[in-house]
Amino acid sequence: MAGSPDVMDKLVSLCKRRGFIFQSSEIYGGTGSVWDYGPLGVELKKNIKDRWWHAMVRSRDDIEGLDAAILMHPRTWEASGHVAGFVDPLVDCKTCKGRFRADKLEDARCPQKPSKQPGQHDACALTEARQFNLMFKTHMGALEESASIVYLRPETAQGIFVNFLNVQQSMRQKVPFGIAQIGKAFRNEITPGNFIFRTREFEQMEMQFFVEPGTDMEWFEQWKQLRMQWHLDLGLSPERLRFHQHTAGELAHYARAAFDVTFDFGGTLGYQEIEGVHNRSDFDLTQHQQFSSKKLEYFDQVNNKRYVPYVIETSVGADRVTLAALVNAYREETVEGEPEGRVVLGLHPAIAPIKAAVFPLTKKDGQPEMAQAIVSDLRGAFPVDYDESGSIGKRYRRQDEVGTPFCITVDGQSTGDQTVTVRDRDSLAQDRVDASQLRGYLAAKLAR
Ligand code: GAP
Numbered sequence: 001m002a003g004s005p006d007v008m009d010k011l012v013s014l015c016k017r018r019g020f021i022f023q024s025s026e027i028y029g030g031t032g033s034v035w036d037y038g039p040l041g042v043e044l045k046k047n048i049k050d051r052w053w054h055a056m057v058r059s060r061d062d063i064e065g066l067d068a069a070i071l072m073h074p075r076t077w078e079a080s081g082h083v084a085g086f087v088d089p090l091v092d093c094k095t096c097k098g099r100f101r102a103d104k105l106e107d108a109r110c111p112q113k114p115s116k117q118p119g120q121h122d123a124c125a126l127t128e129a130r131q132f133n134l135m136f137k138t139h140m141g142a143l144e145e146s147a148s149i150v151y152l153r154p155e156t157a158q159g160i161f162v163n164f165l166n167v168q169q170s171m172r173q174k175v176p177f178g179i180a181q182i183g184k185a186f187r188n189e190i191t192p193g194n195f196i197f198r199t200r201e202f203e204q205m206e207m208q209f210f211v212e213p214g215t216d217m218e219w220f221e222q223w224k225q226l227r228m229q230w231h232l233d234l235g236l237s238p239e240r241l242r243f244h245q246h247t248a249g250e251l252a253h254y255a256r257a258a259f260d261v262t263f264d265f266g267g268t269l270g271y272q273e274i275e276g277v278h279n280r281s282d283f284d285l286t287q288h289q290q291f292s293s294k295k296l297e298y299f300d301q302v303n304n305k306r307y308v309p310y311v312i313e314t315s316v317g318a319d320r321v322t323l324a325a326l327v328n329a330y331r332e333e334t335v336e337g338e339p340e341g342r343v344v345l346g347l348h349p350a351i352a353p354i355k356a357a358v359f360p361l362t363k364k365d366g367q368p369e370m371a372q373a374i375v376s377d378l379r380g381a382f383p384v385d386y387d388e389s390g391s392i393g394k395r396y397r398r399q400d401e402v403g404t405p406f407c408i409t410v411d412g413q414s415t416g417d418q419t420v421t422v423r424d425r426d427s428l429a430q431d432r433v434d435a436s437q438l439r440g441y442l443a444a445k446l447a448r
Helices: 007-017 039-058 075-079 102-107 157-161 164-170 216-233 283-292 318-329 367-379 392-401 435-446
Strands: 021-023 035-037 063-065 087-092 099-101 130-133 137-139 149-151 177-186 201-211 241-245 257-264 271-281 298-300 305-307 310-317 330-335 338-345 356-360 384-386 406-410 419-424 430-434
Touching (some): 007 318, 039 318, 087 102, 157 310, 201 216, 283 310, 318 338, 419 435, 430 435
Parallel strands (some): 356 384
Antiparallel strands (some): 021 035, 137 149, 241 257, 330 338, 419 430
């Protein structure tokens, strides 16, 4: 059942067994909290990113796309506040050598038995908290000296801010308008974990919407609602989604107001942030103006005035939404007449890695040839799998487990009348469809 404590363990195992997600550098014992997406995982995440790109960029006149570089001028991170302020308080235990976030001790477990919070065993010897910067540092060029330090970006947002005028002027955009990008971000998290929930290398899908000061709270409200709707449209259950409003103490250094879209991952994780919607005011553009000595103002020609726009940011983790989609989709079901039951990933068809699987019922009588011809035709439009091994029941189960919405079977009748059966993953209903109409039939179902 989705939401039960062991769903995450079952998902980690399914994701590895079925080619969704592998531990990075597994043959060397793995890299801490870094994951590789396998053949089906890369399709799933790509479908989620494409859906976001379509909703945020392609379907709107007022948002432009961008792909800024990961490495940026080091002054960027001074201006943004990350060099001074992107820190977590860290404590070490001299006894167990564990390392914990000082502000999250209640969520941490000491490795000594019985299970207790760090500091609660007599033998625990916690150090004073010290501030630990989460940015990964590296060097640009041949010399490893302090002047050559650059950072792996901890958020994609700053690549947007520094390009604000480039995009606005080259695309002749008028405020209000937005800039969106999808890209990798890196954080040296003290306590990563929970599979792909919190990792050190991850992907963000961020959009900065530039508005006239004074109209910011109106836009903030609008983006909050639009982003929640996007998650609902992705198929995440309404009962598992809710907003969390940041209190004054929780607000990031740049934020005037912030709401998280949270998703109930079940088990010990429960409700957690998957997206942040922030009112960043004019903090970032003003900072970059000051640090670069370049004006980042917008000139409103109609009203003949200049101002530094306010920014409403929507920031969502591609990996975190992928995990939410997997947790949301995972279910175990009993099937009449089949004591072993079935595991189903009830993914929204639009994000399922494989859209349809084609099976010949037997390996003779021209059925494999007809099935292969259908595969070739459908591959022009969708990712399609072909499978002729094992019983038809086993083949269905294999596809259910990876979320394939439709299974097409070529049977004894098919080679005669050119019809096939199409089985629906969720209802298990079977339609008999003319093979020449399959593309249109599937396209109509997938478009929903
Ligand atoms: N630019 C604003 C910003 O980065 P954030 O709340 O720190 O805001 C936004 O991050 C989103 O990025 C989060 O809601 C989450 O989905 C994702 N994210 C942040 N840190 C992550 C990590 N260590 N692993 C995976 N995803 C992460």
